[in-house]
Amino acid sequence: xxxxxxxxxxxxxxxxxxxxxxxxxxxxxxxxxxxxxxxxxxxxxxxxxxxxxxxxxxxxxxxxxxxxxxxxxxxxxxxxxxxxxxxxxxxxxxxxxxxxxxxxxxxxxxxxxxxxxxxxxxxxxxxxxxxxxxxxxxxxxxxxxxxxxxxxxxxxxxxxxxxxxxxxxxxxxxxxxxxxxxxxxxxxxxxxxxxxxxxxxxxxxxxxxxxxxxxxxxxxxxxxxxxxxxxxxxxxxxxxxxxxxxxxxxxxxxx
Amino acid sequence: xxxxxxxxxxxxxxxxxxxxxxxxxxxxxxxxxxxxxxxxxxxxxxxxxxxxxxxxxxxxxxxxxxxxxxxxxxxxxxxxxxxxxxxxxxxxxxxxxxxxxxxxxxxxxxxxxxxxxxxxxxxxxxxxxxxxxxxxxxxxxxxxxxxxxxxxxxxxxxxxxxxxxxxxxxxxxxxxxxxxxxxxxxxxxxxxxxxxxxxxxxxxxxxxxxxxxxxxxxxxxxxxxxxxxxxxxxxxxxxxxxxxxxxxxxxxxxxxxxxxxxxxxxxxxxxxxxxxxxxxxxxxxxxxxxxxxxxxxxxxxxxxxxxxxxxxxxxxxxxxxxxxxxxxxxxxxxxxxxxxxxxxxxxxxxxxxxxxxxxxxxxxxxxxxxxxxxxxxxxxxxxxxxxxxxxxxxxxxxxxxxxxxxxxxxxxxxx
Ligand SMILES: Nc1ncnc2c1ncn2[C@@H]1O[C@H](COP(=O)(O)OP(=O)(O)OP(=O)(O)O)[C@@H](O)[C@H]1O
Ligand SMILES: [Mg+2]
Numbered sequence: 171x172x173x174x175x176x177x178x179x180x181x182x183x184x185x186x187x188x189x190x191x192x193x194x195x196x197x198x199x200x201x202x203x204x205x206x207x208x209x210x211x212x213x214x215x216x217x218x219x220x221x222x223x224x225x226x227x228x229x230x231x232x233x234x235x236x237x238x239x240x241x242x243x244x245x246x247x248x249x250x251x252x253x254x255x256x257x258x259x260x261x262x263x264x265x266x267x268x269x270x271x272x273x274x275x276x277x278x279x280x281x282x283x284x285x286x287x288x289x290x291x292x293x294x295x296x297x298x299x300x301x302x303x304x305x306x307x308x309x310x311x312x313x314x315x316x317x318x319x320x321x322x323x324x325x326x327x328x329x330x331x332x333x334x335x336x337x338x339x340x341x342x343x344x345x346x347x348x349x350x351x352x353x354x355x356x357x358x359x360x361x362x363x364x365x366x367x368x369x370x371x372x373x374x375x376x377x378x379x380x381x382x383x384x385x386x387x388x389x390x391x392x393x394x395x396x397x398x399x400x401x402x403x404x405x406x407x408x409x410x411x412x413x414x415x416x417x418x419x420x421x422x423x424x425x
Numbered sequence: 426x427x428x429x430x431x432x433x434x435x436x437x438x439x440x441x442x443x444x445x446x447x448x449x450x451x452x453x454x455x456x457x458x459x460x461x462x463x464x465x466x467x468x469x470x471x472x473x474x475x476x477x478x479x480x481x482x483x484x485x486x487x488x489x490x491x492x493x494x495x496x497x498x499x500x501x502x503x504x505x506x507x508x509x510x511x512x513x514x515x516x517x518x519x520x521x522x523x524x525x526x527x528x529x530x531x532x533x534x535x536x537x538x539x540x541x542x543x544x545x546x547x548x549x550x551x552x553x554x555x556x557x558x559x560x561x562x563x564x565x566x567x568x569x570x571x572x573x574x575x576x577x578x579x580x581x582x583x584x585x586x587x588x589x590x591x592x593x594x595x596x597x598x599x600x601x602x603x604x605x606x607x608x609x610x611x612x613x614x615x616x617x618x619x620x621x622x623x624x625x626x627x628x629x630x631x632x633x634x635x636x637x638x639x640x641x642x643x644x645x646x647x648x649x650x651x652x653x654x655x656x657x658x659x660x661x662x663x664x665x666x667x668x669x670x671x672x673x674x675x676x677x678x679x680x681x682x683x684x685x686x687x688x689x690x691x692x693x694x695x696x697x698x699x700x701x702x703x704x705x706x707x708x709x710x711x712x713x714x715x716x717x718x719x720x721x722x723x724x725x726x727x728x729x730x731x732x733x734x735x736x737x738x739x740x741x742x743x744x745x746x747x748x749x750x751x752x753x754x755x756x757x758x759x760x761x762x763x764x765x766x767x768x769x770x771x772x773x774x775x776x777x778x779x780x781x782x783x784x785x786x787x788x789x790x791x792x793x794x795x796x797x798x799x800x801x802x803x804x805x806x807x808x809x810x811x812x813x814x815x816x817x818x819x820x821x822x823x824x825x826x827x828x829x830x831x832x833x834x835x836x837x838x839x840x
Contacts, residue, residue: 224726243731248728255727256724260721261724262716269713269837273713273728273730274728276729277729286711287706287709304839317839318838340729
């Protein structure tokens, strides 16, 4: 049996009387693209918040690489190799693109006050390595030309790509993307599509994706989970989901 | 219409405050309290003041426009850009340093003394700037760490006879420790709550120093604190037993000016050291993390940055700078008491940071100089010091809310 990268069991998140997420199960294997879809307000982002430690789940277990991470602090979880983006872009907009990429590597760089104050050789080496990693990922998302621009001045599509690069430079094993295609034009969506597939096939990571763009989801997902009103509705591959009467009803009922 | 309402409201508030604070006075008459009204002359002043408030609110837009016409010298443009700066910088810095060293030999003793005081405030301003300007944490009790530094040196010197140079790092370390201990529980708090807790902490330290008479001498303070020595050479008229004095060693006549200049030079070196460290910090990962945390805390958390540790580092480093300044202050003064560490000191240091332009080091240096020298120039107005202080703040906020020299971040460039 190949070990599961992520194994979510009976995840429930209650806000007062509202069960925003109710007994959701998700599994992600290595080198898989898994999507979560569902109508607006279904609780998809709340699932992400629970997995990434922003909320502490009311009940349920979250195993990442076989280790329980529910209840861990957000920064501890991301250090395990589980990193996310946000539904609304969150860049350090007064900082340049390259600086954004370095902040993401803070943990690797921040080795000690004294080594930094005196610029010891080991500090310089770490800094150079971090720079190289940043350059590598900026090249991957086609942003190298904008490296010295202030990130707040980038176009929306570029900001989205920078957000992904900034996650990737932390060397995660599971990348969680919250509606990465929202607000992108068809061209940019196609580039994003290719990027996500490349992340899986070349960089060998897994991706958990929340997305409303059905074309994108159906085209790239290895497995799809549907959530409605916090509860799991269905799961399966693209064809199974497309033909599932419950799913069709949930989406038609919404509109 | 809204304007008129606003103006009436402001005038009303001014009236209430003026009546309470100036209009009535309580006096003890034997065992009873008596209420006195203000004199007619005072009343005419009060009414004039209220009219001024009313009119200034009513014509706020016009006044703002007039303020807008006052040219704003863009001080940050005086600093050359890019490559030119890189070439000029070492010369510029060397030049400034040489001037700073030669200058005290040309002017009066009083000016040198005042300059030393200004240097202390520069150190404090730069230290608080790490906390407020760079990390974005509002600390209203900064003076507590200043006090910790000062008392650390005073007590170690009094009880154990340790020298200034030994105590300097110990004081910084003690202040850092206090910063760490305070910061650990309270840095979870946000904005205003943090401000209130730090305000309380500042008062606690002062009251502790005031009441722990057995150790700190209470309100009487500690006097006769040793001055720093130059490689063991003392600057007193007569050497302590087994010691040598500076003038004897060099075979010159005794003059107390040497001591003043020596203290000034120490302050210059300390300030240079603090500036160097802060400049490095701003270019180091930790400095970038402060900035990032100020911009978007949630993004930081999602990228594996431990926000408590990062805030704590800013708080601790800021505190240690105050400890540094504190121990030098104690050495320079030779006498300290809780009086020197009241809330108003915290307020002045914060004002230096805000007036200078949060985060900007040159701005803070200018503001610290202005804030120490102005009160000296305007000695005849010393009774109105706080009033002038408030007025300066109001005018600055109207004229230049971003401070004298708005911050410019050292930007890291690729290749
Ligand atoms: N912190 C919170 N406190 C209270 N209720 C919350 C909180 N966070 C989310 N909710 C509620 O949980 C439900 C699910 O919200 P969530 O943001 O997870 O939906 P979503 O599936 O991401 O929707 P969308 O597609 O619009 O992004 C909503 O009804 C929302 O109001
Ligand atoms: Mg959402």
